Amino acid sequence: MTDRNPGALLVIGSGLKLYREYIVRAVARRAREAGLRLVLINNLRPTWQREHFDDITVVDVFDHDRLRGTARELAGRFTITGLMCWDEPLVMPAAELAAEFGVPGLSIPGVQGCRDKHSSRTRLTAAGLPQPGFALTTGLDQARRAAARIGYPVVVKPRALGASMGVSLAAGERELAYAYRIAHEASLVGDAPYRGGAIIEGYADGPEISIDGAVHKGEYLPMFLARKTTGLPPFFEELGHVVDAADPLLRDPVLLKTLETAHRVLGIEDGITHTEVRLTADGPVIIEVNGRLGGDLIPYLGQVATGIEPGSVLFDIATGRRPDLTTTASAVAGIRFGYPGQDCTVRSIAVPAEAPGLILAAGMVEPGTVLRLPPGGYIARHSLVVCSAPDPSSCAQRLTDAAALVEVDADPVDPPPAGTPLTMPAGLLDVDA
Known part of the structure; x- marks a missing residue:
């Protein structure tokens, strides 16, 4: 590597177009403004990614040895000034590469604390935080x-x-x-x-929330908070989320202190995290800290509600800058996912083009897709709707009304036999049509 190598921001795994393109678009804009190349290592051949990335290498990113070898080859062609990853199975090799290249990252101990739920519980309990x-x-x-x-x-x-x-x-x-x-x-x-x-x-009883926050040189900076709806008991499928820019919990000193302490104890240095919390009678209890952006389009809801652009925050953190988290909007935004009533093969999906407050509606699977409910499968979603509103109750009603307009034609199928290996659902991995 020489000083003549162009500076570049390395991205490991783009994710699905529906879930992550708005993030990539902002990162690409900031990279161009900074004179940096945007370089991607992706699992499958690129489609929509070509519009945003300057260089794309296709490799099996889940073979971590091949991933590391590819990243090192790219580091010989580019001066890597930052590295980012928002795909759950890849955050550990991403942290290892960030440490190797000497660029900001969550830290290897930080990712271990996030990925390994037993390690996380052990560390948080030892720090005196309320834990089950x-x-x-x-x-x-x-x-x-x-x-x-x-x-x-x-x-x-x-x-x-x-x-x-x-x-x-x-x-x-x-x-x-x-x-x-x-x-x-x-x-x-x-x-x-x-x-x-x-x-x-132990079961921490109480409403569940999530907080997406940035961490800059160990300083925890909350961005936005989502109130979660779960269902399909005894499982915990996430059916929807609502983000309110004016949520009073964002100013709750006990919650904020709990979040700050947890990130310090886990050793998280630089990155964006998605923390899930139960609001119990004894105070906030951290369920888990994830070393990545939130899924389920929660960062998009945060962007709509607050004006904070998660992709721009990611760019700042990855390149060693303290992000500006000043809100430029004050709204409420929510998402509702459509689930089938039983395991099925989808024939077709029709989503509404218009509804009060509707921002986005999309089918999430192609015709012929088999959707399996827990425990045979997870995230068995056929559609989503996103709505905005001036207050949480109006947003919830708009989501209900919009979701009722989704039309699904599907044929029931039998559940898989007990012991059938689980197939990782789309949306968790770097795969795209």
């Missing part, structure tokens, strides 16, 4: 003993998966065996070091 009782178990008998000690109901989850995959609630010992099997089998599609077994933890 928990145990990492490697067999059902051990899980039973842990649940008896912690007290039912318990949440049973894989050690390192996202999007609530394999996570369910067990009200008693009868449900525990089922929940343990689901979590264990789901874990087998994750990273090799975290496969098998399950984490057993």
Whole structure:
């Protein structure tokens, strides 16, 4: 590498067009303004990405040795001034490469604390933050003993998966065996070091929220907060979110102190995180900290509601700048996902072109797609609608009305046999049509 090599910002995995193009568009604009090339390592051949990236290399990014080799080759052609990644399975190799190239990143300990839920619980508990009782178990008998000690109901989850995959609630010992099997089998599609077994933890009862925040040189900077709706019990499928720019929780000193402490304890240095929190009678309880942007178009909702542009914030953090998080809007924005009533094969989807407050409506799968509800599958969404409104209650009503206009033609299918390997759902991985 020489000083003549052009400066570049390296992106690992673009994600889906529907979920991430608005992020990429902002990053590309900032890179052009800074005179930097935008370089992508992607899993599949590019389509929409060509408009935004100056250089694209296609490689199996889930083969981490090949990913590292490709990144090093690119570092010989470009002067890497920053690196970013928002795909959950890739945040660890991204952190390793950021450290190797000497550019801002979450830090390797920080990503370990995010990815490994047992490590996260251990560190947060040691720091004195309110946390449920928990145990990492490697067999059902051990899980039973842990649940008896912690007290039912318990949440049973894989050690390192996202999007609530394999996570369910067990009200008693009868449900525990089922929940343990689901979590264990789901874990087998994750990273090799975290496969098998399950984490057993006490149920933190209360509304669930998420906070997307930037971290600059260890300083935690909250951006926006989403109120979450979940369903399909005993599972925790995320059915929708609402972001209010004026949400009073953004000024809650106890919540903010909890978030700051958690990020410091986990050793997160530079990046954007998505933290999930339960608001319990005993105060805010962190469920998990994810070392990436929020999914489910939550950052887009935040952009609509507050005017804060997540892609621009990402650029600042990746290039060592403290981002300006001044809000330029004060609105409410929400998203609602359409789920089938049972496992099915989708024939067609029609979404509304107009509805009060409607910003975006989209089908999420192609005809012929098989959608499977938990535990046979996760994120079995056929459509989404996004609406804005002046207040949360109006936004919720607009989302309900818009979702009712979605038309789905589908044929029911039988659930898969017990023990069928889980297929990672689209939206979690860097795949696109």
